[in-house]
Amino acid sequence: MEMIEPMLSKLVEVDVHLSGVWNSEPKLDGERIIAVGEGDKISLWTRRHIESSYKFPEITNDLKKNIKGDNWILDGELTVPGGFRKLLKRNTEDKTKISILSRKLPATFNLFDITRFQGEDLTSKPLAQRKKILLDVSSPGEYLRIIPFKIVTTETVKDHFEKSLKDGYEGLILKNASSRYESGKRSDNWLKIKRTETIDVNVVGVTRSTGSIAFGALILEKDGQYFGKVGTGFSDMDRREILDFLEKNREETPILLPENVDVLFTTRPLPAEIKANEIVGGKPRAPVWVRFRWG
Template identity: 30%
Template sequence: MLATPGRLPSASLDAAYAYEVKQDGQRCIAYVSGDGSVLLRSRSGTDITAAYPDLSDLGRGLGSRPAVLDGEIIAPDREGRADFQRLQSRMGLAGSPARAARMARRIPAHLVLFDVLFLDTESLTRTVYSERRAVLEGLNLVGSNWSTPAAIVGHGQQALEMTRSAGLEGLVGKRLASPYQPGIRSRSWIKIRNVKTADIIIGGWLPGRGRLADLPGALLMGQPRSSGLQFVGSVGTGWTDADRTRLADVLTDLATGTCPFAERPTVTGARWVEPSLVAEVRYTTRTHAGRLRQPSWHRLRLDLSPDDLR
């Protein structure tokens, strides 16, 4: 179940919602079999169990009780805040168990649990959020690498101010009376960010200057519309040289001679790529033409495909 971007509910509806801190990590469904084993799947359904050996003991916390749990894998910084750049070094290692084990010692993962979809022999997806949350908290799933942070009922404005002052991404407001809707981006869950972000599709890039001539100086961004991929601007700030180098390798493999945008952008020296990479950028606002103002790079979204944006 996915959240819809939006604003805090009105004051009259505030008490009908619970608020959770929005985590900046990798969404995960944990299948606990009841024999101590755990299967982890990403939002796309990919088996990522081997990438996170430090989460393998989660099943012991439930003993013989099978369960399906929803949560977010994060890599906390020294202050305990989710740091997506740290987590990136843990992602994509399911095919390299030895390397995953080494990285787990260097950068421990932490699974933040926020929902339970199945327990013992019963599906809970039709059970309302408030009751599912009570069941989840009753499981007392607290360990060195997983936890069940509190959800606050009402007081959304105060909770959002707290996340802002703590440097956190924002809140997810969840309607207390809502069921769990698998695969649905529901308005019963609202993500309220302290900054505006957008998921974009990379359609091309412009080379950098000087020593960065072989690396991307800016990425050409698009978002799907009924007419095709709409150009929404370029992003060239907010990343490190390591980000540029990593992207250059990927973009070279996706090179094409065809512009993927419905209307060719008026840029010089563009290098087009197959529109298969999704990234997240931060921005201030949009122009009347739909361009993103003052965009800055945030992260590559390996957990998303262009089809997820349509």
């Protein structure tokens, strides 16, 4: 049984208007995982289609003990104490290190959805019903947790968001309680509000597009060093206007760019702002475009 493409959420502001019944869940700082159980075999798939069950024996053991049935697909977030940066330490192929880290830095699999159980496809069922099935077929374990959820309205979104931050989470996920599971889609039925920082950067170029959009991403520089790329936060019209603006500012960049950056052309440094929830390895994690800065 193959993994299912995860349903994705859209980034919105805290003043979002909701219609109907919605659930709120804390946004965790980890890695999205699709868990597939088929007989005695359990697979843990990342969004990049990397099978990682061998790296997290504590999770597969807990799933075997705490999930009923032998044919299921679960959706959740893998976390370790200290957040995503600490989770990167678990990314090793060394069997000895895996054994040590599973005890010294154990992960938790935080479940929030189920899309298949005992051969039945549950994706067309409303979220509220899938949540009930998830609670019926799973029980918490030492390394297994079912993410709590609450009913939220337009009037209470801000309160839920602020409490989520106070409790140490990185934001809030809002889910339409009547929505089906839209595999592989970034849906209006799942929304996320994140704690973010605005970061001052310079745009120094643009990458090629792999499709019909005007460009792939903007190349960033900060403090004289390559600072990654930003490829989200634009509409198609924004991309065309930005590309026209960049064309007028073509120039050889003085900074060294990685060989794997597919450069369309470079520009003089153009002051700008991006949003990112943290910096990992000297680069912004999941950056979002904000604007060019003038003056």
